[in-house]
Amino acid sequence: MKTRLFLFLLLSSFFAHAQLLEPVKWSYLSKKINNNEAEVYIKASIAPGWHIYAMQFNEPPMSTSFRFTPSPSYALIGKVREPKSVAKYDKNFKKNLYFFEKEVIFTQKVKLLKGKGSVNGVLEFMACNDKSCLPAKEVSFQIPVSR
Known part of the structure; x- marks a missing residue:
């Protein structure tokens, strides 16, 4: 009985720790606009108490950024768009920081x-x-699109 309880507690703490180390989950979707265009959506689901920085205005700290691999199957139209972010003054950086929760x-x-x-x-x-x-993290993505 003690062994089972110990094993349960050990596994519970392992999974709780693993979840805390991954406070952001990413998902992807594409939507066809017309025969020649589509939009791709890159969604971050962020755990309570955590945030990620917006793409704009945050040098330093590190802004969220995207690098797209060139391909003969698509061409980018414009830049990545992001919704309005939360702005909060940070005393360490002595400026407003912009982020998402x-x-x-x-x-x-x-x-x-x-x-x-x-x-x-x-x-x-x-x-x-x-x-x-947490240290900066790179995540590869592959989002299917079709005409």
Whole structure:
């Protein structure tokens, strides 16, 4: 009985610790606008108490950024769009910092050049809470698109 209880507590703490180290979960979706264009949506679901920095205005700390892999199946139209972020004065940086809590959806419009393909790339972000920040992390993505 003690062994089972110990094993249960050990596994519970392992999963709780693993969840805390991954406070941001990413998901992806594309939506066809017309025969030649689509939008890709890159969604961050952010754990309570955590935030990620917006793409704009945050040097330093690290802004969220996107790098798209060139492809014969699509061409980017414009830049990645982000919704309005939360602005809060940070005494350490002596300026307003802009970030997202709970959830954010970034949007990129693409021109479809071939029948099927995928929008590939890497996003980079930093997750922080009110006490500390995790190291910057890169996440690869592959989002199917078709005409």
